Amino acid sequence: xxxxxxxxxxxxxxxxxxxxxxxxxxxxxxxxxxxxxxxxxxxxxxxxxxxxxxxxxxxxxxxxxxxxxxxxxxxxxxxxxxxxxxxxxxxxxxxxxxxxxxxxxxxxxxxxxxxxxxxxxxxxxxxxxxxxxxxxxxxxxxxxxxxxxxxxxxxxxxxxxxxxxxxxxxxxxxxxxxxxxxxxxxxxxxxxxxxxxxxxxxxxxxxxxxxxxxxxxxxxxxxxxxxxxxxxxxxxxxxxxxxxxxxxxxxxxxxxxxxxxxxxxxxxxxxxxxxxxxxxxxxxxxxxxxxxxxxxxxxxxxxxxxxxxxxxxxxxxxxxxxxxxxxxxxxxxxxxxxxxxxxxxxxxxxxxxxxxxxxxxxxxxxxxxxxxxxxxxxx
Numbered sequence: 001x002x003x004x005x006x007x008x009x010x011x012x013x014x015x016x017x018x019x020x021x022x023x024x025x026x027x028x029x030x031x032x033x034x035x036x037x038x039x040x041x042x043x044x045x046x047x048x049x050x051x052x053x054x055x056x057x058x059x060x061x062x063x064x065x066x067x068x069x070x071x072x073x074x075x076x077x078x079x080x081x082x083x084x085x086x087x088x089x090x091x092x093x094x095x096x097x098x099x100x101x102x103x104x105x106x107x108x109x110x111x112x113x114x115x116x117x118x119x120x121x122x123x124x125x126x127x128x129x130x131x132x133x134x135x136x137x138x139x140x141x142x143x144x145x146x147x148x149x150x151x152x153x154x155x156x157x158x159x160x161x162x163x164x165x166x167x168x169x170x171x172x173x174x175x176x177x178x179x180x181x182x183x184x185x186x187x188x189x190x191x192x193x194x195x196x197x198x199x200x201x202x203x204x205x206x207x208x209x210x211x212x213x214x215x216x217x218x219x220x221x222x223x224x225x226x227x228x229x230x231x232x233x234x235x236x237x238x239x240x241x242x243x244x245x246x247x248x249x250x251x252x253x254x255x256x257x258x259x260x261x262x263x264x265x266x267x268x269x270x271x272x273x274x275x276x277x278x279x280x281x282x283x284x285x286x287x288x289x290x291x292x293x294x295x296x297x298x299x300x301x302x303x304x305x306x307x308x309x310x311x312x313x314x315x316x317x318x319x320x321x322x323x324x325x326x327x328x329x330x331x332x333x334x335x336x337x338x339x340x341x342x343x344x345x346x347x348x349x350x351x352x353x354x355x356x357x358x359x360x361x362x363x364x365x366x367x368x369x370x371x372x373x374x375x376x377x378x379x
Contacts, residue, residue, distance in 0.1 A: 002029025002330070002339035007078050007172065010035060010070070011054065012094070013348075014083035016127070016152065017188065018111050019050035020161030021081060025168070026053035027330035027339050033359075035059050035070060039349030039376055049327040051345035057356065058349025058376055065374035067093040069356075074099045074106055076359050078175075079168055081109030081184075086116045096183045106181040107171040111164045113155070115187035127155030130188035134159070136196050143213030143220065159191025214265075216240065222272040223248060223262060226301055233284030234301035235291075248296045252278055349376075 007030040011022045026032040032054045039058035060066040071094065074080055080099055082089050089095045096108045113130040114120040120133075131137040131154045132147075141148040167184040175181055202208035208215055219225045223239040239248040245262050248254070258274065261267055279287065284300050291298040302310060308319035308326050320329050322344045330339035352375055356366050369375050 001337060002027065003334060003337040004169075005029035005337070007031065008076060009033070009168075010073055010077050010080040012070075012080070012082035012084075012089070013037065013056075014111070016083075016156040017160030017164065018081065018083035019048070020157050021109070021111065021164040021168070022054060023050045023052060024162065024165040027341070029337070029339060033057060033073070033351075033355055034346075034348075035061075035073075036348035037061055037376075039347075039352070045323070045347050045350075046345040047323065047325045048345045049325065052322070052327075053342050054346065055343075055351035055355050056346040056348050057352040059352075060374050060376045061092050061094070063372060063374040064093075065369055065372040069361075069369055069374055070094050071098060071102050072361070073359055074102045077103065077106060078172060079107035079109060081111065081164060081168065083111040086110075086112060086121050100181055104181060105175050105179060107168055107175060107184065108181065109164050109168045109171075109184045109186065111160060111186050111188075113160075113188045115190065116185045127152035127160075127188065130155040131159070131192045133189045134193035134196060135199075136192045138210075139196070139199060139212050139215075139218065141212045141218075143211065145213070147212065154192050154195060155188040159193075159195055160186065160188040163188075163191035163194070220265075221263075221268050222259075222275050225272065227276055227279035229282060229284040229287060230280050231283040231285075235279060235284060235287050236299050236301055238297035240297070244295050244297050247294060248298075251291050251294065251296055254278065 004025060007025075009022075009025055009030050009032045011018065011032050011034045013019075013034050013036045022032050022034065034051065034054045034056045036056050036058050037060070059069055061070070074094075082094075090097075096110075099108055100106050110116060112121070113125040114123065114133075128137065128149050131150075136154050136159075137147045137149065139147075140150055164184065164186040167186055171182055171184050199208050203210065212218055214220050216224055223237055223245055226234050226236050228234055237248065239245045242262070249256055249259050252275070254275070259271060282290075287298075288300050292300065307313055313319060318329055319326055320341065321327070322341055325344070330341065333339075353366060356369075357363075361369075366375075
């Protein structure tokens with residue numbers, strides 16, 4: 001059982017960062033109940049990795065009886081979280097004030113792109129927009145070229161869902177001592193800005209330039225980049241420290257005199273051209289035989305399909321397969337409490353009757369909710 005076993009959380013179903021936060025919390029053992037707005041009991045079970053480890057109930061949030069059902073769930077929960085635009089849950093009747101009135105110890109997590117207030121709070125957006133406003137996207141890309149979206153890892157997941165999960169656990173710990181709940185206002189702009197903290201600290205000293213593609217960690221130097229191999233594969237280098245750089249020179253059979261001035265930025269383009277040609281002389285696997293596992297700070301660039309089968313990942317049991325879907329195992333690992341994947345994604349509404357009974361609803365109350373249309377499509 002994971003370290004959050006015993007914690008009860010309600011997830012108002014959404015997309016992207018919300019489900020990622022739900023996966024993180026439920027992977028760690030929390031009982032997370034996903035409140036879906038529609039039931040889909042006649043379809044196949046979804047394969048969404050982000051929806052694993054939860055049970056699902058379907059509730060009509062446009063029904064007064066449905067809203068009352070969610071508020072009653074809050075009475076027995078430790079936390080609830082949602083990912084709507086600011087003001088939506090208030091209009092529905094399940095905003096922070098309404099939920100905390102039922103349970104003063106409740107932690108109320110909110111996930112938005114821009115934050116709960118401010119000039120842009122009501123505007124639509126996606127990950128790419130939020131990391132644009134934090135400066136993160138500007139910093140990612142090659143010199144003289146346009147910024148490159150880093151998938152949706154920096155906004156949705158790193159600066160969003162992960163920050164929401166962290167904030168909620170912090171608030172849950174604080175509630176144990178204060179006896180009071182509170183609202184966690186998670187903004188993907190601010191979360192991605194926090195991820196850029198080191199870059200902001202280096203900017204005033206000149207150790208980091210606001211011009212992308214010119215810095216040590218953005219692919220500008222010859223010793224920190226990816227390189228194509230003779231078979232069309234790629235490898236990655238991160239030989240920053242002098243002892244690691246010296247080993248790179250040795251293992252790649254580079255000319256020590258030519259490559260001596262490691263940190264002379266004026267020579268980076270020339271040295272990158274030279275080392276690019278060197279790495280094209282062997283296949284990815286051949287370079288792995290020479291460098292993998294050494295202190296060169298080297299790794300092959302492998303695909304999502306390859307990653308689960310890499311010997312290191314297999315040894316660490318980093319991936320698993322559930323219902324035919326290969327997926328990462330819960331992370332991080334713990335010495336005593338063991339996170340686990342208890343179940344794959346559930347169909348929306350699949351667990352409605354069981355969850356409501358487990359959370360204290362009588363058979364008569366469930367029947368009344370169904371009769372009122374508060375539980376859509378549930379039989």
